Amino acid sequence: xxxxxxxxxxxxxxxxxxxxxxxxxxxxxxxxxxxxxxxxxxxxxxxxxxxxxxxxxxxxxxxxxxxxxxxxxxxxxxxxxxxxxxxxxxxxxxxxxxxxxxxxxxxxxxxx
Amino acid sequence: xxxxxxxxxxxxxxxxxxxxxxxxxxxxxxxxxxxxxxxxxxxxxxxxxxxxxxxxxxxxxxxxxxxxxxxxxxxxxxxxxxxxxxxxxxxxxxxxxxxxxxxxxxxxxxxxxxxxx
Numbered sequence: 721x722x723x724x725x726x727x728x729x730x731x732x733x734x735x736x737x738x739x740x741x742x743x744x745x746x747x748x749x750x751x752x753x754x755x756x757x758x759x760x761x762x763x764x765x766x767x768x769x770x771x772x773x774x775x776x777x778x779x780x781x782x783x784x785x786x787x788x789x790x791x792x793x794x795x796x797x798x799x800x801x802x803x804x805x806x807x808x809x810x811x812x813x814x815x816x817x818x819x820x821x822x823x824x825x826x827x828x829x830x831x832x
Numbered sequence: 833x834x835x836x837x838x839x840x841x842x843x844x845x846x847x848x849x850x851x852x853x854x855x856x857x858x859x860x861x862x863x864x865x866x867x868x869x870x871x872x873x874x875x876x877x878x879x880x881x882x883x884x885x886x887x888x889x890x891x892x893x894x895x896x897x898x899x900x901x902x903x904x905x906x907x908x909x910x911x912x913x914x915x916x917x918x919x920x921x922x923x924x925x926x927x928x929x930x931x932x933x934x935x936x937x938x939x940x941x942x943x944x945x946x947x948x949x
Contacts, residue, residue: 728873752935763836763925763943764876769936808875812935819866820927820938824875 723747726809726823735832739796743809743823746790750811750821753785755794758806758825767807768794799830835859836928838941845916845948853911853944855926861906863931866938867899870923882909916948 726743733739741755752771756764768783770776770792776783782795792811796803806827810820835858845851855865864883868876880896882888882903890896900912909928913920925943 726875754936756940761923761943761945763838763927763940765940766936769934771934815934818935819878819881820876820935822875822877 730827752812754810756808836941857928862928865909
């Protein structure tokens with residue numbers, strides 16, 4: 721079993737839809753949970769992070785962590801064509817200076 | 833702030849030659865730098881972790897004699913792919929951490945696409 725599982729999609733939605741992206745993980749020691757957005761042939765950019773369990777909201781984006789189920793989610797409200805990208809979840813056991821374990825990434829396409 | 837650059841962005845080399853990729857933190861000092869490799873439609877796979885002035889720590893299965901990493905200063909790390917082969921063709925991404933704060937304090941470069949012919 722891989723440490724982090726993420727459905728690669730692709731996921732296609734119409735503009736304005738609510739998008740739900742998910743990852744599951746097996747290592748209960750993970751404490752930091754991140755979501756990155758990656759455009760084709762570019763480096764990942766951090767969208768949101770959460771420490772331990774709970775929800776976090778930033779504009780149209782909401783991140784949720786359920787450590788009891790080892791399940792994390794990213795919700796995108798009012799999706800826009802500019803949201804079309806690959807979304808990667810990433811996790812870490814410790815604080816700064818430790819490597820991240822990435823999911824495979826979900827490719828999202830939002831059509832206008 | 834927190835900008836990381838990589839050079840070159842794209843390189844083509846012949847099989848058997850060596851290629852050097854630079855990773856620079858432009859506006860902060862990076863205590864730790866990471867090198868990842870990403871194949872098409874795959875996730876980022878950690879290759880090695882390097883701390884300034886120390887030898888890099890390589891992940892299992894990554895040949896340290898083939899992928900030479902030098903973290904000579906707090907703003908520069910280099911990855912040299914020696915005796916490159918077509919199977920080394922991939923997207924190489926570095927990231928840098930200031931060593932403080934949370935695990936999310938890791939900033940990624942734009943990546944380098946290596947094609948070995």
